[in-house]
Amino acid sequence: xxxxxxxxxxVQGAYQLHSLGGFDLEEGGWIPDLQLxxxxxxxLNAARDNAVLIPTWFSGTHATWEQVYIxxxxxxxxxxxxxxxxxxxxxxxSTSPHNTDGDIAMSRxxxxxxxxxxxxxQQLAAELFGIERWALVVGGSMGAQQTYEWAVxxxxxxxxxxxxAGTAQNTPxxxxxxxxxxxxxxxxxxxxxxxxxxxxxxxGGLRRxxxxxxxxxxxxxxxxxxxxxxxxxxxxxxxxxxxxxERFVQATFAAMDPNALLSMGWKWQRGDVARNTxxxxxxxxxxxxAKTFVMPxxxxxxxxxxxxAAEQAMIKxxxxxxxxxxxxxxxxxxxEQTYLAAVDRNLGExxxxxx
Numbered sequence: 388x389x390x391x392x393x394x395x396x397x398v399q400g401a402y403q404l405h406s407l408g409g410f411d412l413e414e415g416g417w418i419p420d421l422q423l424x425x426x427x428x429x430x431l432n433a434a435r436d437n438a439v440l441i442p443t444w445f446s447g448t449h450a451t452w453e454q455v456y457i458x459x460x461x462x463x464x465x466x467x468x469x470x471x472x473x474x475x476x477x478x479x480x481s482t483s484p485h486n487t488d489g490d491i492a493m494s495r496x497x498x499x500x501x502x503x504x505x506x507x508x509q510q511l512a513a514e515l516f517g518i519e520r521w522a523l524v525v526g527g528s529m530g531a532q533q534t535y536e537w538a539v540x541x542x543x544x545x546x547x548x549x550x551x552a553g554t555a556q557n558t559p560x561x562x563x564x565x566x567x568x569x570x571x572x573x574x575x576x577x578x579x580x581x582x583x584x585x586x587x588x589x590x591g592g593l594r595r596x597x598x599x600x601x602x603x604x605x606x607x608x609x610x611x612x613x614x615x616x617x618x619x620x621x622x623x624x625x626x627x628x629x630x631x632x633e634r635f636v637q638a639t640f641a642a643m644d645p646n647a648l649l650s651m652g653w654k655w656q657r658g659d660v661a662r663n664t665x666x667x668x669x670x671x672x673x674x675x676x677a678k679t680f681v682m683p684x685x686x687x688x689x690x691x692x693x694x695x696a697a698e699q700a701m702i703k704x705x706x707x708x709x710x711x712x713x714x715x716x717x718x719x720x721x722x723e724q725t726y727l728a729a730v731d732r733n734l735g736e737x738x739x740x741x742x
Contacts, residue, residue, distance in 0.1 A: 391586075393642040394479040394486070399450045402426045402480060407510050416497025423511050424480035425449070425473045428457050429465030431516055438518045439463065440537070441472040442504065444528035444553075444719065445651050446643060448474055455721035462734035468522065473511065475504045475529065477650035484581075484646035496650060501529075501658045505536045509544070523738055524677075525549040527719045528690070529651065532557070532658035538675040539660040546742045548677040549734060551710070552684045552719055555660045555698050556668050561689055562656045564603060569652045571595035572645045581646055589645050596648065597640040601632050606686040606715030614713050618722055672701040678742045679705040680733050684726075686715040708733045 392398060402424045410421035426449040431438060441452050441463075449472035457463045463470055474480040476499045484496040512518040524545050526534045531553020538548040539555070554561075572578070575592030583589050609615065615631040623638075625631040640648075664670040679702050683695035692709055699707045710733075712718025712726040721727050 391479070391485060391642075391644050394448075394644070399448050399480065400426070400453055402449055402474070405511050405515060407507055407514075410503075410507060412497050412503050413500045414498040416499075418476075418482055418497060420482075421476070421507060422482045423473055423476070423507055424478075425471060425511065426453065427472075428453070428463075428470040429468055431469040431518070435516070435518055436520070436522060437468050438512075438516070438521050439468045439470045439523045439525065440508065440512070440521045441470065442508065442524075442526040442530040442533035443472065443475050443478055444526065444530045445655055446478070446640070446648060447528075447530075448478060448480055451720065455727070456730065462731040462738060463525075468738075469516075471512070471516070471518075473504075473508050475533065475651065475654075476507060477647055477654065479644055479647040483644070484650055485644040496646065499650060499654050501532050501536050501654060502540065502662065504533050504654075505540055508533075508537075509541065520544050520546060523547040523549065523734070525551065525734065526553070527551040528553045528716065529655050529658070531690075532655070535660050535672075536658075538677045538679065539663050539671050542674050542676045545675075545677040547737050547740070548675065548679045549682060549737060550679075550695075551682045551730070552687055552690050552716055554658075554690050554694055555672060557656060557658045558694060564599075564689065565652045565656045568596055568599055569649055571599055572649060578645075581649075583645075586641065590641065593641050593643070593645060594637050596645075597637040598632070600640065601636045603688050604715060604717045605636075606688065606713060608686060608713050609715060609717075612713065614722075668698075669701050672698060673703070675702050675705075677704075678737065678740055680708045680737050681705060682708045682710050682730070682733060684710045684712045684716065684718045686712060686718070689716045 404422045407421040410418045477483045524537045531550035534550040535555035538545045572592040575589045577588030660671040661668040681699035683692045
């Protein structure tokens with residue numbers, strides 16, 4: 388087991404662990420004691436009808452949702468809603484390669500699917516809270532993949548759905564993009580099949596991984612207009628775009644465990660709700676009964692509006708709500724108030740819609 392301070396409560400904020408016991412995976416593997424890390428905000432009412440589920444994105448944890456999206460007066464207001472943020476399997480907080488004894492190398496950590504996450508989340512909700520139906524499931528990027536999977540797999544349990552900056556079926560472009568991310572990590576001479584001892588042995592791979600994110604995760608307009616100058620972090624400054632890349636993007640990914648990133652990357656590549664319907668995407672999306680707002684980001688180069696719109700057209704009782712963000716896919720981090728206002732406006736309207 389490799390210790391990593393990034394995944395501690397001191398960095399991520401408070402969270403709890405719930406054991407699901409032995410858990411069979413869709414790819415045939417097995418996790419002997421699946422631990423899901425989760426955080427809750429607000430109180431579950433007596434009718435258990437005010438529950439909101441948020442699954443996490445690639446590399447992300449509950450911390451970003453807590454810091455950026457949840458709060459009094461927001462659409463995700465914990466004084467009104469009982470909000471459950473569940474960290475996906477392999478994200479570093481829930482059961483992951485580096486926090487499982489004897490399973491450091493990717494060759495020994497089982498392959499996990501989006502469907503495994505959703506089945507695990509359903510089990511957690513039933514065991515801990517007795518929740519049988521969500522007022523809303525909302526997630527960004529890989530969280531959007533899980534949101535779609537919930538709405539397709541368990542349509543009677545999702546009243547409203549809001550996939551943000553993500554698709555129900557991963558595209559060939561995203562498959563190839565994710566492969567380049569994974570190749571960047573494993574190309575490091577210190578990688579040695581995943582049996583590294585410290586981050587210093589894989590620092591070059593994590594840096595190249597971050598550089599790829601900077602090229603496609605942030606839009607061309609973000610760099611051209613020098614929007615990065617207005618991005619602020621506590622105790623960190625920059626005066627050139629190279630410094631921003633080094634002190635924000637590279638520093639962010641350098642703190643993470645590479646095996647966790649690889650586990651999530653494999654899962655991201657294969658996200659596809661059509662696995663529930665023998666490969667028929669239209670049939671899968673036709674299962675959704677939730678009132679659905681599909682919310683792509685206008686400058687997103689991973690999940691462009693046209694890809695999200697094509698899927699939205701197959702979903703009954705759905706609307707396309709395009710979010711503005713010059714930051715592209717990284718708009719999910721909430722750099723712009725206009726983006727956050729649009730998210731709140733859409734989620735507020737969706738939650739107020741009778742279903």
